[in-house]
Amino acid sequence: MSGPSLLKTSIELLDNGKRLRVARLGTGPPIVMLHGYPENLQIWSRLAPLLAKQHEVIAFDWPGMGYSESWSGGATPQLMASRFVSILDEWQINRPTIIGMDMGGQPALAFAAEYPERIERLVVMNSLVFGDEKTSWEIRLLRKFGFNRFALRHLKSIVFRRAESTFLPRDAKLDVAMRNDFWTAFAKPTVRQFISKMCAGFQGTLDQLPGMYGNIACPALVVWAEHDKHFPLIQAERLHQSIPFSQLEVIPDGTHWMVLCHAEELAERIHRWSGI
Secondary structure, three states: OOOOOOOOEEEEEOOOOOEEEEEEEOOOOEEEEEOOOOOOHHHHOOHHHHHOOOOEEEEEOOOOOOOOOOOOOOOOHHHHHHHHHHHHHHHOOOOOEEEEEHHHHHHHHHHHHHOHHHOOEEEEEOOOOOOOOOOOHHHHHHOOHHHHHHHHHHOHHHHHHHHHHHHOOOOOOOOHHHHHHHHHHHOOHHHHHHHHHHHHHHHHHHHHOHHHHOOOOOOEEEEEEOOOOOOOHHHHHHHHHHOOOEEEEEEOOOOOOHHHHOHHHHHHHHHHHHOO
16 A cells, blocks of 8 residues: 655653654644554554644654653553643643544543543544444454463564454555554564553453543544444444534445545545534
């Protein structure tokens, strides 16, 4: 899958002494983008430039993932939302629009619920947001901590290739440069150790999240891939019903990594919804 080049990144040294990989582009009302795994900030390489025509867009590798250094402590969505607050404070950004996908979706939801004064708008895509709903068999297995830890430690190539084959449309492949960027980071033992800890933290608190959705007071867009093989549309429909001021959009023929294959349509829908 060829397309626009990777986002230009820099390593920023935070006040806590940790290094964070960041991409910044555009000017205007700020948008901050939160990724999942096994990807990193480069998953936004196609969508970010389109949104940057009218916004300042910032993407970063979560601490402990991609090429950012890890922080001490746990990795629940609530703790990651708290870390996100400290990052925004350091950047002196007060009320951005937040876009979260996959395992960036849960921290985005927790952030919106717990820090309503710090968010302008929320966009959530293709995430596990209800633990009692059907998912793919891969997700069911990876939600078991023992198997998750074993797979990430010993089966990294299989996990990565399975993500590629199920996150993209049939016969599609990642751009070589993007795949190399993803794989080089994911292959690092420290990154996979953090992901394992994050998965355990998310699973342990997943049942708490639905009780927070009703507290989200900002405008919210739930935008989902029609053919996400891991998180069916019932996840999106229930999330839309749970968030008071939300709108649901479905991307026809979209798959989990629809931000790569349907970037133009996503950008148009986000612009239309936000009115900016």
